[in-house]
Amino acid sequence: MIVAGDIGGTKTLLAIFDAERGPREPQRQAEYRSAAYPSLDVMVAEFLHEHADGGAARPQRGSFAVAGPVAAGRVQATNLSWPELSEDGLASALGLEGVSLLNDLQAVALGITVTTAAELVTLAVGQPVPGAPIAVIAPGTGLGEAFLTRRGTTWAAHASEGGHADFAPRDELEVDLLRFLLPRFGHVSYEQVCSGVGIPNLYDFFAQRGTGEEPAMTTAELAGAEDRTRAIVGLGLGPRPRSTRCREVVGLFTRILGSEAGNLALKVLATGGVYLTGGLAVAVAGELSAGPFLERLRSKGRMSSVLAEVPVHVVTAPAALHGAAVEGLRAEGLP
Structure with missing residues (x-):
């Protein structure tokens, strides 16, 4: 026991x-x-x-x-x-x-080896390569990354601190985000733009730009929120979000998450699949399936074909x- x-x-x-x-x-x-x-x-x-x-x-x-x-x-x-x-x-x-x-x-990676199909939200069925490495990325309070490799009849789980790697912008908006955060942090990691601690940074960036309408009631709600990240995500989700600025935050978060999930998959050749876990991943699972997340994950220039058939799942189990x-x-x- x-x-x-x-x-x-x-x-x-x-x-x-x-x-x-x-x-x-x-x-x-x-x-x-x-x-x-x-x-x-x-x-x-x-x-x-x-x-x-x-x-x-x-x-x-x-x-x-x-x-x-x-x-x-x-x-x-x-x-x-x-x-x-x-x-x-x-x-x-x-x-x-x-x-x-x-x-x-x-x-988390070890836990995925005992996860059932009922505990997965499938974003892309793909064609998994049997026995190939599996990538795990988890936006929660921070941004965790790991991977699995096959050893005979068992899986070996490998930890990393990849969430602290340098944030690499993909477009002009993200370049501006990097410029906004550099004076604040000096080193800007993916965790600072793609996790629970990163969500308020994205909000502050859009607030500084004056992006989106923000009713006074919403501003007051965010100011008094015990958990600012949860409040921002909640206000930005759904077909009719209560805050267009928070909606922009959720959209940018999912795009950056797609980019970094694809980066991890390329680094470990995760043709066995990409699994997302963590409270934020579960909360925005609907946005991941409907938005540009998968395009960002697969868009890797000459290596895009490597990720074209990679299965992608959100894990709902603990x-x-x-x-x-x-x-x-x-x-x-x-x-």
Whole structure:
């Protein structure tokens, strides 16, 4: 039995899994607001106190997916002010036999290997090449990227920090966006224009340009919003969006996401498919299927033909949690 978690910058999912049910069906699960806790061990201890039985039924191992690069069993969570996490430190603090830490997108990739068709929104059916690499891109609080390669009968998940690579504009509007953000950040990454932290940057860019009508009521709603990104996206979605400026933000976000998803697919030759995960991807799935997202993904000059038949899906399952469970059950010696 294991305790597994998806540790996000905004929220954390924790769950208990066992070998009989496997990595898709937790015995118990709960959601927490990450910033409400001073550290991961405090949060997990509370979860185990509330949800785990005593004695032999208590989890023996932990497996946690964290946003940030994991090296030598240690990681600093990218979007949280927690102290550095370590496998040994967490095992000791929680009384577990062992703990596995893995990059959140590595966990997402592992989770995709146990995802069902019912948990996918298919944007392009394509023609997947059996056993070929699979690309994973996740616009959530930040922008995560990973990929899968086949090793015999199993899949190997590979983490990356590709979301922090240089933003490359595709047209004059995006050149202007880069010029707008350079004085603010110095280095402008894809994460700063294609994620939860990036959405307000796009809004500020359009506001500075005076793009779109913005009723006073909408301006006040955004100013008072606890989650500015969620408010902007909500105001910009649908056939009759309440804010034309927010609509422009959503449109530009989906175009940039298409460009970077195609970049990742080219870099790893992901002819097995491109999978999008994360709250933002799910929220704008309708826009991705109807707008220029797929054209941007495939438009790669002389290499466009390589991506012409690549399948593209949005994952609606909690893939990072499932992937952390896959890793934890593997560490227990289970398939």
